[in-house]
Amino acid sequence: MKKLDRLGMGIGWRPEIAGAVEALPGLDWVEVVAENVCPGHLPDSLGRLRERGVTVVPHGVSLGLGGAERPDPARLTALAERAEALGAPLVTEHIAFVRAGGELTASPRMEAGHLLPVPRTRDALDVLCENVRIAQDALPVPLALENIAAVISWPGEELTEGQFLAELVERTGVRLLIDVANLHTNHVNRGEDPVTALDELPVEAIAYVHVAGGVERDGVWHDTHAHPVPPAVLGILSELRSRTDPPGVLLERDDDFPPAEELAGELAAIRRTLDLTAAAPAAAAPASAGAPLTATRTAVSTASGDGLERRRERVGLAQAALLSALVAGTPAPEGFDSRRLRVQSRALAVKRADVAAKVAPELPEILGSGYRPAFLAYAKGRPMRDGYRRDALDFAEQLLLAGRPEDPAARRRLTHWWQDRAGARPPRRSTRIVRAARAALVRR
Known part of the structure; x- marks a missing residue:
């Protein structure tokens, strides 16, 4: 595995804090959500940062490499274009x-709108490894994969998180993006020891590290990226630093952005944590640390072609059943904690409402305080199938079908907004009645 150049200290670039990010002292690099930038029309702020020598790394959120289907070639092409446009390493x-769903499972395709955990099973690992190799072949630069935060646990898992990641690296040569905040989340929510996970990781494969904040509610840790970094997360960062000197460390913040001086203060706390641990006596390295990676990205899977297709089908059916329970209200699959599924389902719906409000800010303006409850009622039992912009249009159409909002002026504004974007006239009253009746029958 070729050693990556050092990235240094970085922060997640977001349009809302672009000015603050540009003014931060000692900034070496930034990370940008890949799907939020257009290769031909990069934000001026990113251009200025690149001119100063600040590295920009695209961070994708929509490939779904842990899904049962092979990666979408169009999504891979889009990610490759962004890497080239940004000159990313x-x-x-x-x-x-x-x-989940679709042709593989002969069921309707559903979108989660968020990242969901892959079962740590041999089937899922075989599928993931092939998907990773497909992605590596399509990308012009190395790929690194991030461990995610989870509220729920899959029943019948066969590997720990560290074992799962170590075997993934061994079989594909992929690099790792280790999120220490996600290790903390999984410690609170799933009882997993972050120290054990770090002991099992091939630390030499780490490309960089994420640090972020969250909040605990009713015994569940929510990885919000909207709160300050807690001491527990910095403690895990210190544990990781005692094992290796990561090429890069990055602060993530996605919402409820604080003043620029608070962002600078959080970066300073991260630097202090890294420096203090580096200055302490070196800890004994775990047996697995520093072990050479003998496998390459062309490593052969343990599954034959036909066997892998059966594995894909089994993984696909399991993921479709889980996602349907979370977003369509179907019964919970056997072995899952029903309370945690309700927490996850609510979190997905809230995120869906928040993102729809960002891509269509006119909707909360028109509906006011009624936007959130109306969207959550709409989302219940209606999976997202074609992205957030289509979701916002469908939400508006459902409101109009129901003769809402009740205020005539607001309803006219919503009608005009929907008509401008949907490219058609709002449905007549007779059509609304027929569609509402069909929807009621489907939900029974």
């Missing part, structure tokens, strides 16, 4: 699935 994605 690598690209990153997640070990997660984000959609």
Whole structure:
């Protein structure tokens, strides 16, 4: 495995804090959500940062490499284009699935709208390894994959998180993006020891590290990226630093952005944690640390072609059943904690409402305080099938079908907004009645 150049200290670039990011002292690099930038029209702020020598790394969220189907070639092409447009030394994605159903399972395709955990089973690992190799072949730069935060646990898992990641690296040569905040999340929510996970990791494969904040509610840790980094997360960062000197460390913040001086303060706390651990007496390295990676990206899977297809089908059916329970209200699959499924389902719906409000800010303006409850009622039992912009249009159409909002002026504004974007006239009253009746029958 070729050693990556050092990235240094970085922060997640977001449009809302672009000015603050540009003014941060000692900034070496930034990470940008890949799907939020257009190769031909990069934000001016990113251009200025690149001119100063600041490295920009695209971070994808929609590939779903942990899903049962092979990666979408169009999504891979888009990610490759962003890497080339940004002059990035690598690209990153997640070990997660984000959609399920479709032809593989002979069921409707559903979108999660968020990252969901992959079962740590041999079947899922075989599928993931092939998907990773397909992605590596399509990308012009190295790929690194991130461990994700989870609220729920899969029943019948065969590997720990560290074992799963170590074997993934051994079989594909992929690099790792280790999120220490996600290790903390999984410690609180799933009882997994972050120290054990770090002991099992091939630390020489780490490309960089994420640090982020969250909040605990009713015994569940929510990886919000909207709160300050807690001491527990910095403690895990210190544990990781005692094992290796990661090429890069990055602060993530996605919402409820604080003043620029608070962002600078969090970066300073991360630097202090790294420096203090580096200055302490070196800890004994675990047996697995520093072991050479003998496998390459062309490593052969343990599964034959036909066997792998059966594995894909089994993984696909399991993921479709879980996602249907989370977003369509179907019964919970056997072995899952029903309370945690409700927490995850609510979290997905809230995120869906929040992102729809960002891509269509006119909707909360028109509906006011009624936007959130109306969207959550719409989302219940209606899976997202074609992205957030289509979701926002479908939400508006459902409101109009129901003769809402009740205020005539607001309803006219919503009608005009929907008509401008849907490219058609709003449905007549007779059509609304027929569609509402059909929807009611489907939900029975």
